[in-house]
Structures are given as C-alpha cells and as structure tokens.
Amino acid sequence: MDINVGDVLKLKKQHPCGSREWEVLRVGADFRLKCLGCGHQIMIARKLLEKNVKEIVEKA
DSSP states (O other): OOOOTTOEEEESSOOTTSOOEEEEEEOSSEEEEEETTTOOEEEEEHHHHHHHEEEEEEOO
16 A cells, blocks of 8 residues: 555544544654544554555545
8 A cells, every 4th residue: 555644544433533534644664643633643553554544535
C-alpha cells in the first residue's frame, strides 16, 4: 500500500470523537496519525494500519 506523509486516510473504525479521517504525519515501520476531528495523535504499526485502512481520501 502506497501511503505518504500528508495523505488523509479513512479507517474502518471511528475514533471516539466520531471522526474516521486521519492525516499521516510520519511514515516508517510505524505511522504517526493525527485525527482530523479532535487533533489527537497516535502511533500505529504498519501492519495494523494497512489492515484497517478503508480508503485514501486525499493524496498529498
């Protein structure tokens, strides 16, 4: 899966704030994502993220 910094991803499960869209801030073995609803940032393993991505909404 081709995911780059600045892409906006829509995930299968929503964040507790209600948003499903996340911005990619860092790419590597782990990804740093920022919730576009509330601004919360998380680190998530590549394997887990690739399983949970529904679509790439916006390419950087």
